[in-house]
Amino acid sequence: GQQVMQIPQYQHVQEGEDFTTYCNSSTTLSNIQWYKQRPGGHPVFLIQLVKSGEVKKQKRLTFQFGEAKKNSSLHITATQTTDVGTYFCFSTDSWGKLQFGAGTQVVVTP
Amino acid sequence: NAGVTQTPKFQVLKTGQSMTLQCAQDMNHEYMSWYRQDPGMGLRLIHYSVGAGITDQGEVPNGYNVSRSTTEDFPLRLLSAAPSQTSVYFCASAPSTTGVFHEQYFGPGTRLTVT
Numbered sequence: 001g002q003q004v005m006q007i008p009q010y011q012h013v014q015e016g017e018d019f020t021t022y023c024n025s026s027t028t029l030s031n032i033q034w035y036k037q038r039p040g041g042h043p044v045f046l047i048q049l050v051k052s053g054e055v056k057k058q059k060r061l062t063f064q065f066g067e068a069k070k071n072s073s074l075h076i077t078a079t080q081t082t083d084v085g086t087y088f089c090f091s092t093d094s095w096g097k098l099q100f101g102a103g104t105q106v107v108v109t110p
Numbered sequence: 111n112a113g114v115t116q117t118p119k120f121q122v123l124k125t126g127q128s129m130t131l132q133c134a135q136d137m138n139h140e141y142m143s144w145y146r147q148d149p150g151m152g153l154r155l156i157h158y159s160v161g162a163g164i165t166d167q168g169e170v171p172n173g174y175n176v177s178r179s180t181t182e183d184f185p186l187r188l189l190s191a192a193p194s195q196t197s198v199y200f201c202a203s204a205p206s207t208t209g210v211f212h213e214q215y216f217g218p219g220t221r222l223t224v225t
Contacts (some may be wrong), residue, residue, distance in 0.1 A: 031211060041152070041201055045213040086151070088152060092211045099169075100145075104153040 013079045013108050018105050020075045021104035023089035032072045033090040034063060037103070043088060046074075047074030081108050111135050115218035116201050123224045125192040131186040131220050141204040142184040143168070144176065146197040153200065159184055173204030191224045193220070198222070 005024045013019045023032065031050045035043040047056050049065035049072060056063045062075040072091075078084055089101040117132045135142065143158035155168030161179040175187040178214060184203075194214060198221050202214040 007153075033211075033213060035214075042216040043202075043214075044216070046193050048213060088147040090214070098143075098155060098158075098211070100155075102150060 004089065004099045004101045006089055006104055008104055009102060011104055011106045013083075013106060015079055015081060015108055017079050018025040018075065018077045019079060019106070020073055021087055021106075023074075023091070023093060023101050024070045025070045025093070025096050028069050029072075030069075030092045030094055032065060032092075034072075034074055035088045035090060035100075036085050037088065041085075046087075050086050060110050079106075081110065084108050113137065114170065114203055114215050114217035115202055116199075116220050117217065118220060121220060121222050123188070123222065125191060125224060127191050127194060129188055129191065131188075131199055131201075131222075133184045133217060135148065135184075135201075135203040135215070137203060137205075137215065138181060139203035139215070140181070140206045142178065143202050144174070144184070144186045145200045145202065146170065146195075147200060147219075149196050153157075156186065158198075161163075188222075193224045195220060196224045198212050208224075 003026045003041045007022050034046040037043045047063045053067045054065040060077045064073045086103040086105045088103045114135045140161045145153040147153045152204040154170045158177040159165045162181050165176050198219050201217040202218050204214045205212045
């Protein structure tokens with residue numbers, strides 16, 4: 001069955017640095033969403049990618065969907081303390097299976 | 111709009127007790143779901159519903175029941191609580207699932223401890 005792997009599980013970043021988190025699937029995905037969860041909070045929707053090779057930007061965040069629609073990435077430039085939290089990818093495959101990745105926990109040090 | 115609301119925020123149960131976690135949304139969303147979140151395991155789908163009167167199992171349904179008698183409400187019932195059900199539970203809703211799956215709106219969560 002579909003397995004969605006998210007890496008890294010943990011990311012320690014200095015303020016001002018860039019980092020990337022990846023979401024990889026063993027099967028082709030219909031679409032992929034990214035969510036952010038602040039410590040003690042609930043997941044909040046960030047973006048949805050549907051098309052092969054799609055790239056979307058939100059200020060310092062860049063989201064990409066792979067050409068084969070089997071992987072996705074979230075790149076954050078010039079990390080700020082407000083970026084602290086856990087970032088999850090959420091995918092649906094052609095069979096309708098819904099799955100969250102395990103998340104990347106981001107810690108930012110000033 | 112209140113969005114997605116969940117009650118209670120915190121709950122402690124003894125093994126074998128039953129209880130219902132409440133979830134309501136006021137956005138007229140067709141899709142509602144329940145997730146549990148455990149450290150290092152992300153969110154795992156327990157049950158979901160694509161409309162009133164329709165429910166289906168997710169990834170980890172054992173020990174939980176759901177019903178969807180109205181569009182607004184989607185309660186989750188723990189039949190006989192076990193320590194393995196200690197977790198944070200999130201309810202979520204989304205607009206129609208026809209075509210591309212839409213963004214999910216999450217409730218604030220219920221932190222459940224089973225002793």
